[in-house]
Amino acid sequence: MKSKNTMPLPVIPQPVRAEELPGQSNAEVITAGNADPALGTEGYELHITPTSVTLHANAPAGFFYGQQTLRQLRAADGSLPCCRIWDKPRFGWRGLMVDVARHFFTKDEIKHFLDVMAAHKLNVFHWHLVDDQGWRIEIKRYPKLTELAAWRNSIGFGLDPGASRNYRADGRYGGFYTQAEIREIVAHAASQHITIVPEIEMPGHSSAALTAHGELTCSGNPCTTNQDGGIFHGIFCAGKEAPFEFLQNILTEVIELFPGQYIHIGGDEVPKDNWKKCPHCQQRMRNEGLQNEEELQSYFIRRVEKFINAQGRRLIGWDEILEGGLAPNATVMSWRGVAGGIAAATAGHDVVMTPFTHCYFDFYQGKVGQPKAIGGYIPLEKVYEFEPVVPEIPAEKTHHVLGGGANLWTEYMPNYGHLQYMTYPRACALAEVLWSPKESRDFAGFQTRLARHTKLLDALGVKYARTLD
Amino acid sequence: MKSKNTMPLPVIPQPVRAEELPGQSNAEVITAGNADPALGTEGYELHITPTSVTLHANAPAGFFYGQQTLRQLRAADGSLPCCRIWDKPRFGWRGLMVDVARHFFTKDEIKHFLDVMAAHKLNVFHWHLVDDQGWRIEIKRYPKLTELAAWRNSIGFGLDPGASRNYRADGRYGGFYTQAEIREIVAHAASQHITIVPEIEMPGHSSAALTAHGELTCSGNPCTTNQDGGIFHGIFCAGKEAPFEFLQNILTEVIELFPGQYIHIGGDEVPKDNWKKCPHCQQRMRNEGLQNEEELQSYFIRRVEKFINAQGRRLIGWDEILEGGLAPNATVMSWRGVAGGIAAATAGHDVVMTPFTHCYFDFYQGKVGQPKAIGGYIPLEKVYEFEPVVPEIPAEKTHHVLGGGANLWTEYMPNYGHLQYMTYPRACALAEVLWSPKESRDFAGFQTRLARHTKLLDALGVKYARTLD
Numbered sequence: 001m002k003s004k005n006t007m008p009l010p011v012i013p014q015p016v017r018a019e020e021l022p023g024q025s026n027a028e029v030i031t032a033g034n035a036d037p038a039l040g041t042e043g044y045e046l047h048i049t050p051t052s053v054t055l056h057a058n059a060p061a062g063f064f065y066g067q068q069t070l071r072q073l074r075a076a077d078g079s080l081p082c083c084r085i086w087d088k089p090r091f092g093w094r095g096l097m098v099d100v101a102r103h104f105f106t107k108d109e110i111k112h113f114l115d116v117m118a119a120h121k122l123n124v125f126h127w128h129l130v131d132d133q134g135w136r137i138e139i140k141r142y143p144k145l146t147e148l149a150a151w152r153n154s155i156g157f158g159l160d161p162g163a164s165r166n167y168r169a170d171g172r173y174g175g176f177y178t179q180a181e182i183r184e185i186v187a188h189a190a191s192q193h194i195t196i197v198p199e200i201e202m203p204g205h206s207s208a209a210l211t212a213h214g215e216l217t218c219s220g221n222p223c224t225t226n227q228d229g230g231i232f233h234g235i236f237c238a239g240k241e242a243p244f245e246f247l248q249n250i251l252t253e254v255i256e257l258f259p260g261q262y263i264h265i266g267g268d269e270v271p272k273d274n275w276k277k278c279p280h281c282q283q284r285m286r287n288e289g290l291q292n293e294e295e296l297q298s299y300f301i302r303r304v305e306k307f308i309n310a311q312g313r314r315l316i317g318w319d320e321i322l323e324g325g326l327a328p329n330a331t332v333m334s335w336r337g338v339a340g341g342i343a344a345a346t347a348g349h350d351v352v353m354t355p356f357t358h359c360y361f362d363f364y365q366g367k368v369g370q371p372k373a374i375g376g377y378i379p380l381e382k383v384y385e386f387e388p389v390v391p392e393i394p395a396e397k398t399h400h401v402l403g404g405g406a407n408l409w410t411e412y413m414p415n416y417g418h419l420q421y422m423t424y425p426r427a428c429a430l431a432e433v434l435w436s437p438k439e440s441r442d443f444a445g446f447q448t449r450l451a452r453h454t455k456l457l458d459a460l461g462v463k464y465a466r467t468l469d
Numbered sequence: 470m471k472s473k474n475t476m477p478l479p480v481i482p483q484p485v486r487a488e489e490l491p492g493q494s495n496a497e498v499i500t501a502g503n504a505d506p507a508l509g510t511e512g513y514e515l516h517i518t519p520t521s522v523t524l525h526a527n528a529p530a531g532f533f534y535g536q537q538t539l540r541q542l543r544a545a546d547g548s549l550p551c552c553r554i555w556d557k558p559r560f561g562w563r564g565l566m567v568d569v570a571r572h573f574f575t576k577d578e579i580k581h582f583l584d585v586m587a588a589h590k591l592n593v594f595h596w597h598l599v600d601d602q603g604w605r606i607e608i609k610r611y612p613k614l615t616e617l618a619a620w621r622n623s624i625g626f627g628l629d630p631g632a633s634r635n636y637r638a639d640g641r642y643g644g645f646y647t648q649a650e651i652r653e654i655v656a657h658a659a660s661q662h663i664t665i666v667p668e669i670e671m672p673g674h675s676s677a678a679l680t681a682h683g684e685l686t687c688s689g690n691p692c693t694t695n696q697d698g699g700i701f702h703g704i705f706c707a708g709k710e711a712p713f714e715f716l717q718n719i720l721t722e723v724i725e726l727f728p729g730q731y732i733h734i735g736g737d738e739v740p741k742d743n744w745k746k747c748p749h750c751q752q753r754m755r756n757e758g759l760q761n762e763e764e765l766q767s768y769f770i771r772r773v774e775k776f777i778n779a780q781g782r783r784l785i786g787w788d789e790i791l792e793g794g795l796a797p798n799a800t801v802m803s804w805r806g807v808a809g810g811i812a813a814a815t816a817g818h819d820v821v822m823t824p825f826t827h828c829y830f831d832f833y834q835g836k837v838g839q840p841k842a843i844g845g846y847i848p849l850e851k852v853y854e855f856e857p858v859v860p861e862i863p864a865e866k867t868h869h870v871l872g873g874g875a876n877l878w879t880e881y882m883p884n885y886g887h888l889q890y891m892t893y894p895r896a897c898a899l900a901e902v903l904w905s906p907k908e909s910r911d912f913a914g915f916q917t918r919l920a921r922h923t924k925l926l927d928a929l930g931v932k933y934a935r936t937l938d
Contacts, residue, residue, distance in 0.1 A: 163837035368632035369840040369887045371937070417937035418838045458927065466932050468840065468886035 008445055010076035010452040011069055012428050013121060013435035015087035025080040027053045030070075032063060036086070042123075043088025046070065048080055061193045062088075065121050072119070075456035091388065093352050094434040095124035095197075095405025096427060098419070101131030101208070102157070102229070102410040104166045104175035109416040111188050116424070116460055118192035120431035125189060126197045126264060126405060129177075132207035132226040132234055136176045137198070137257075141249050144212035149225060150176040155414060156227030163414035174225075182257050190259075197316065198258045201266030202247055203300050207234025216243045218278035229374075229411045231269045238300050239280025248307050255311050262331065263308050267301055268318035298324030305330055316352070319344070335359075335407070342392045345400040353404040358386035359430070361422050362409040369468035371421070373412055380467075383429040384443050406430050417463045424457060424464035425450055477914055479545035479921040480538050481897050482590060482904035484556035494549040496522045499539075501532060505555070511592075512557025515539065517549055530662045531557075534590050541588070544925035560857065562821050563903040564593035564666075564874025565896060567888065570600030570677070571626070571698070571879040573635045573644035578885040580657050585893070585929055587661035589900035594658060595666045595733060595874060598646075601676035601695040601703055605645045606667070610718050613681035618694060619645040624883060625696030632883035643694075651726050659728075666785065667727045670735030671716055672769050676703025685712045687747035698843075698880045700738045707769050708749025717776050724780050731800065732777050736770055737787035767793030774799055785821070788813070804828075804876070811861045814869040822873040827855035828899070830891050831878040838937035840890070842881055849936075852898040853912050875899050886932045893926060893933035894919055 009018050025048045035045050035056035044057040044066035055066040069087065073080055096117055098105070105113070114125060129137045133156065135149035151174035155161050166175045177185070189196050207223040214222025216236055223234040236243040254263065272293035275281040281296060290296050298321075305315040305327040316331040319340025326332070331350040334341030341351040353359070356376070363376030388404040406427060413419045428450060432441070457464050478487050494517045504514050504525035513526040513535035524535040538556065542549055565586055567574070574582070583594060598606045602625065604618035620643035624630055635644045646654070658665050676692040683691025685705055692703040705712040723732065741762035744750040750765060759765050767790075774784040774796040785800040788809025795801070800819040803810030810820040822828070825845070832845030857873040875896060882888045897919055901910070926933050 160836040367629040368883060369890065371838040371840060414837060415937060417935070421838070421937050454927075463935050463937060466886070468884060468890050468932060 008449055009073065009081065009083055009085075010449045011072050011085075012446070012449055012453050013432035014440060014445070014449065015069065015085045016437055016440075017086045019084045021049070021082035021084060023050045023082045025050055025053060025082055027051055027080070030055050030067075032056060034058060035062065039086075039088045042092075043086075044069070046083070046085040046087070048073075048082050048084075050082060053080070061123075064118075064193050068119055068121060072453065072456055075459055076452040089121065089435045090437060091401075091403030091434045093124050093403030093405065094122045094431065095126050095352065095354075095403065096122055096423065096430075097126035097128055097199075097354070097405055097407040099128040099131065099408060099410045100136050101128060101134045103155075103164065103414050104134065104136065104173075105416050105419065106166075106175070107177060107181045107185060109419075110185055112416075112461070113419070113423075114185075114189050114192050114194055116420075116457075116462055117427070118194060119456065119460060120428060121435050122427065122431055123194050124197060124403075124405060125194050126199060126407075128199045128201075130199070130201050130208060131205045132223075132232045134174050134176075134225055135208040135212070137182065137200075137254070138176055138178045139250050139253050140179065141253065142212070142246070145209060146176045147212070149208040149212040150174045152225040152227050154227055157229065157411050157414075159412075159414050165415075179253075179257060186258060195260040195262075196258055197260055197262045197264050198254055199264035199266055200247070200250060200254060202304065203236040203238060203243070203297065204231070204268070204270035205234070205266060206236055207232050210234045210236070213246065216240070216246055218274040218281060231271060233271055233274055235270055235274055236300075237278060237280055238275055238296050239278055239282070239284040244303060247304065251304070251308065252311075255308075255313055261314050262316045263313050264316045264333070265301065265304055265308075266318060267297070267321040268335070269320065270297055272297070292324070294324030296324070297321075298327070301330070302327040331402070338390050338392075341401070342390060345393045345397045348397065348400065350400050350402050352402050353386075353388040354407055355386075358382055359404065359406040360409070361406045361426055362412065365422070365426060365465055366467050370465075371412075371418065373422070374409065378426070380426055380429050381443055383426045384433065384441070384446060386430065386433045387438070388434070389438075403434050404430075420463040421465045424462050425454075426465075428453065477918055478542065478550065478552055478554075479918045480541050480554075481915070481918055481922050482901035483909060483914070483918065484538065484554045485906055485909075486555040488553045490518070490551035490553060492519045492551045494519055494522060494551055496520055496549070499524050499536075501525060503527060504531065508555075508557050511561075512555075513538070515552070515554040515556070517542075517551050517553075519551060522549070530592075533587075533662050537588055537590060541922065541925055544928055545921040558590065558904045559906060560870075560872030560903045562593050562872030562874065563591045563900065564595050564821065564823075564872065565591055565892065565899075566595035566597055566668075566823070566874055566876040568597040568600065568877060568879045569605050570597060570603045572624075572633065572883050573603065573605065573642075574885050574888060575635075575644070576646060576650045576654060578888075579654055581885075581930070582888070582892075583654070583658050583661050583663055585889075585926075585931055586896070587663060588925065588929060589896060590904050591896065591900055592663050593666060593872075593874060594663050595668060595876075597668045597670075599668070599670050599677060600674045601692075601701050603643050603645075603694055604677040604681070606651065606669075606723070607645055607647045608719050608722050609648065610722065611681070611715070614678060615645045616681070618677040618681040619643045621694040621696050623696055626698065626880050626883075628881075628883050632887075634884075648722075648726060655727060664729040664731075665727055666729055666731045666733050667723055668733035668735055669716070669719060669723060670737075671773065672705040672707060672712070672766065673700070673737065673739035674703070674735055675705055676701050679703045679705070682715065685709070685715055687743045687750060700740060702740055702743055704739055704743055705769075706747060706749055707744055707765050708747055708751070708753040713772060716773065720773070720777065721780075724777075724782055730783050731785045732782050733785045733802070734770065734773055734777075735787060736766070736790040737804070739766055739789065741766070761793070763793030765793070766790075767796070770799070771796040800871070807859050807861075810857075810870070811859060814862045814866045817866065817869065819869050819871050821871050822855075822857040823876055824855075827851055828873065828875040829878070830875045830895055831881065834891070834895060834934055835936050839934075840881075840887065842891070843878065847895070849895055849898050850912055852895045853902065853910070853915060855899065855902045856907070857903070872903050873899075889932040890934045893931050894923075895934075897922065
């Protein structure tokens with residue numbers, strides 16, 4: 001069952017099966033009931049006739065996605081074409097990551113971002129809450145994190161100060177979410193059938209936390225929230241006990257705020273120099289029989305995983321957590337290409353694919369006529385070519401690929417308009433890669449549908465990018 | 470008579486008088502007849518009731534502009550609000566200049582550009598057809614101009630070659646309009662009530678012409694079409710007779726192609742070094758009693774003006790033509806601020822205001838999140854503050870201010886999407902400045918109308934800029 005029409009139904013991501021029928025529907029009422037069990041919890045069946053709209057699904061998520069399809073059909077044409085659709089997602093993890101540390105986005109901006117994700121049937125919001133440049137989540141036990149570590153002297157990154165409104169009365173740049181705001185966002189995400197995966201970076205990319213709590217570094221000297229990008233030496237000491245207590249106390253509050261299964265602990269880009277020079281770390285290595293600092297990092301992550309598992313949650317981290325030995329139950333987010341994902345899946349670990357080759361939405365999306373970006377080049381077509389299940393993963397292990405996502409590192413996205421510009425329409429392509437059957441992929445057809453889909457983006461107030469050519 | 474509604478009618482430029490009435494109109498038929506003589510040839514009266522749409526005007530231009538208003542009303546709402554409008558323009562010259570030398574735009578792109586201008590009631594398309602980087606108009610008598618001078622080795626300006634498709638089979642960048650294409654564009658402009666003012670640069674910014682006809686330089690050595698920006702020494706010799714014959718022959722063909730009153734001869738940014746060293750030029754100065762090279766440039770322009778006037782046309786040039794003494798009937802386009810316009814109007818010459826402070830649309834329109842531009846900063850609000858009639862012009866001379874325009878120098882606009890991005894929405898603000906009464910200017914109201922007007926821009930396929938904040 002394929003569309004008989006040369007103009008495919010304007011739905012992104014495209015449904016598994018869709019048949020356009022003659023006529024338009026005037027029906028207002030949606031009747032709904034149980035559906036084909038093969039549709040699972042997220043799938044739906046939709047049948048539109050001139051006088052009726054019938055939506056079947058097995059669970060609230062399926063009804064929600066059927067309604068998103070209806071909304072797209074209506075937005076594209078201003079009317080509802082008669083059709084029959086049977087639809088379910090290819091992957092269960094369909095994600096976008098937003099870095100709110102390099103630049104801060106308000107509660108209402110995050111809620112709008114979630115709304116637009118949901119309209120594309122994306123269901124995982126990976127929230128990069130802390131980094132060297134700022135700490136963005138209120139922790140009741142450690143108020144200095146938001147009093148001090150949420151702020152830096154300037155917007156940074158060589159940007160015009162006027163690019164943002166997120167300044168404190170004293171002129172410092174930054175911001176944070178109170179726990180009440182986080183609960184509001186989590187509830188809003190749930191209403192949009194989106195799970196939030198909070199990320200608390202450790203042991204590196206921690207300059208902000210270590211600005212407020214300098215006693216947790218190897219030397220005991222505090223850091224300063226960074227105003228530029230890079231890999232810094234703001235890392236937790238792995239020899240002292242205090243950093244583990246501190247992080248466990250933080251994770252306790254984080255776990256209470258976020259009901260989802262996964263807690264992301266970062267784990268990427270940890271320079272080991274501090275640890276090599278630190279008597280506490282070297283003592284820990286001798287005590288634990290660790291051969292090198294990679295194994296010390298592995299010790300760090302395993303210990304944190306033990307704590308997270310004890311709370312009934314699962315740990316996920318960037319692919320560097322493979323180095324020195326992967327924690328026993330960890331899920332790997334593969335960003336340095338797909339090699340980490342292949343290694344982890346082959347070893348029987350779950351993986352989420354976010355390779356920088358296809359999924360780094362901080363890279364340029366056009367060769368000319370684009371605002372300054374961090375580098376790279378990932379046009380829409382490249383995103384559309386993204387394939388999370390690579391042939392190097394043995395067939396019997398491919399079920400470990402939960403899905404994929406794109407990452408919005410915000411060094412050069414100082415405001416929400418810019419974040420949207422870098423996200424869309426590339427996230428439309430990503431949504432189709434992660435939802436629709438691999439065999440139905442067709443970039444020309446996608447572009448045809450996208451040309452009509454922009455009406456919905458306009459209606460949602462999305463400042464999507466247009467190629468200037 | 471002002472709008473009673475808090476939401477003003479979504480018309481840009483806003484009408485002189487507009488009253489919103491209760492209800493929507495379902496009327497399809499437009500009846501039209503003669504109007505208030507005070508409306509002149511471009512004004513119109515529009516009366517929309519639930520059952521009728523009545524448009525009155527004195528001339529085709531007025532009917533055309535009334536229809537543009539109807540189109541805007543329909544596009545913004547999808548329905549037609551009842552209203553009564555009385556409208557006419559403040560200035561007769563409402564222009565946009567496009568430089569097709571630095572980068573080339575195709576015939577169809579120029580026609581689309583004209584369509585969008587007309588939708589904003591802009592009526593002068595100033596076509597910068599030649600410059601150091603390329604000669605873009607077929608001249609039957611001098612085929613080398615398009616065989617050689619229309620092409621350069623690369624796209625230039627440090628841009629990615631992929632930014633354009635305007636390459637010849639041998640890989641050279643450029644292009645030109647045949648005379649048949651120019652006639653088609655001129656006819657299309659006429660259908661949109663737009664006059665085209667062709668610009669043939671002289672005596673400077675002429676490296677392209679002098680690539681093909683090197684014998685017309687002071688030294689007799691040819692130039693090379695430039696691949697970067699700047700002020701070059703590709704200037705015609707003012708001492709030899711051949712350059713005058715050459716330019717007169719070109720102007721003869723230009724005048725035959727373009728029926729409008731004005732011929733633009735450039736005249737800006739002429740470095741005088743060549744002339745100072747040239748025995749032909751020095752001999753000319755002695756023969757004509759010219760004190761310095763500025764007077765030699767004035768001699769050059771006056772001589773060309775004499776030829777243009779003899780063909781029944783008027784000469785217009787950039788404000789440098791004031792230096793060394795203005796040609797007797799010349800109109801001045803004031804770009805280096807408004808000083809040239811003040812001097813010319815005070816001396817009784819007509820002027821068109823295009824100051825780089827408000828009207829250079831090659832400048833940045835936002836402080837961040839913008840593609841690379843040549844420099845400067847002219848946001849939408851700044852354009853809206855543009856006032857062509859400055860207080861330094863004596864009241865009895867203000868009628869010499871014909872109007873104004875904005876200039877799109879295309880060094881960093883390698884393709885049509887980018888040209889549109891730099892033009893809109895700033896040209897919406899320009900249109901309102903040049904059409905609507907000065908006393909009705911209201912930037913907040915303009916922004917409100919613009920938010921609805923973008924529906925028409927979308928429908929017209931305009932890649933307008935959106936501020937990323």
